[in-house]
Amino acid sequence: MLKTEIEIDSAALLLKLLGDKTRLTMVKILDNYDCCVCEFVEIFNVSQPSISQHLRKLRDVGLVKEERRGQWIFYSINKRNDYYPFVEQLLNQLPDQDFRLKELEEQGTRITCC
Amino acid sequence: MLKTEIEIDSAALLLKLLGDKTRLTMVKILDNYDCCVCEFVEIFNVSQPSISQHLRKLRDVGLVKEERRGQWIFYSINKRNDYYPFVEQLLNQLPDQDFRLKELEEQGTRITCC
């Protein structure tokens, strides 16, 4: 039996957090792949600080975690987070965003950076 | 096989819409009961125009519909909306908000109004 129930106040905060195209896509990607900041900068075509700020919000609620690997800081989903089951059900209803990483690979941007 | 997949842009807009405590609670209640505007005014303790504006946003995406019944306008969930399956999965993970209507009944406010 899957236990994903969550308080309504927390749910509203989470949905607001995910109710942004950039963050929602980030989380969908991170659900399958770890990514570094510069990859997201390429993918979303916004400034690096903007990406850092989105990631911070996701990190502040514990939905993602960071880890340094050499020169880069990689972000990944924190599947241990209390809210993850709730978020997971939501992500499962979204179309795969793998094509965004594929585009980076084609451009060579993924390699350059990470 | 449940088909609930939704474009990521639409999903972000929907989540933003539901990422508000008042609207999320409204939709959760409406998923089980029809309600009139004045009931929501009582429940949320905000002004009537504020409630009308929230309902309008929900109606604009087609998630709820309105129907006049005598003196009052009742809102209900539009289960035929394309986004409903997506929203339903989400609502199923939220705790029941029936106690809010029960409180109204105890106060007698539900009867006075509707």
Added chain:
DNA sequence: TGTTTATATAAGTAAATTATTATATAGTTA
């Protein structure tokens, strides 16, 4: 050790959001 590189933080700004009060509208009822 000094420079470079990746990322984070600070400060500022424009746009969006959510509330409020005032007013319009449209049924209901006396």
Added chain:
DNA sequence: TAACTATATAATAATTTACTTATATAAACA
């Protein structure tokens, strides 16, 4: 038909958000 009642809309103010540019930080590497 006139007055009342429930709801919607308009106008506005306060707050929040999501960018931007400038700058700080900290690890990597020459």
